Amino acid sequence: xxxLYLAGLEENRALRQEVRELKEVMxxxxxxxxxxxxxxxxxxxxxxxxxxxxxxxxxxxxxxxxEPGQ
Numbered sequence: 460x461x462x463l464y465l466a467g468l469e470e471n472r473a474l475r476q477e478v479r480e481l482k483e484v485m486x487x488x489x490x491x492x493x494x495x496x497x498x499x500x501x502x503x504x505x506x507x508x509x510x511x512x513x514x515x516x517x518x519x520x521x522x523x524x525x526e527p528g529q
Contacts (some may be wrong), residue, residue, distance in 0.1 A: 513519055
């Protein structure tokens with residue numbers, strides 16, 4: 460039982476060290492580029508495009524599955 464506890468303790472220490480190292484690496488990464496402000500954020504209205512309505516294509520996929528003969 461003691462060996463299992465010590466093995467778990469060592470694994471915990473190793474994982475904490477890995478997390479520390481990954482945090483250090485992450486902090487050295489460049490900041491993500493800022494997105495351009497959208498026209499809607501500036502007060503102008505923009506008509507939604509079909510891609511905005513279904514950005515992942517799920518609605519189109521469901522329509523295709525429901526259509527007979529496909």
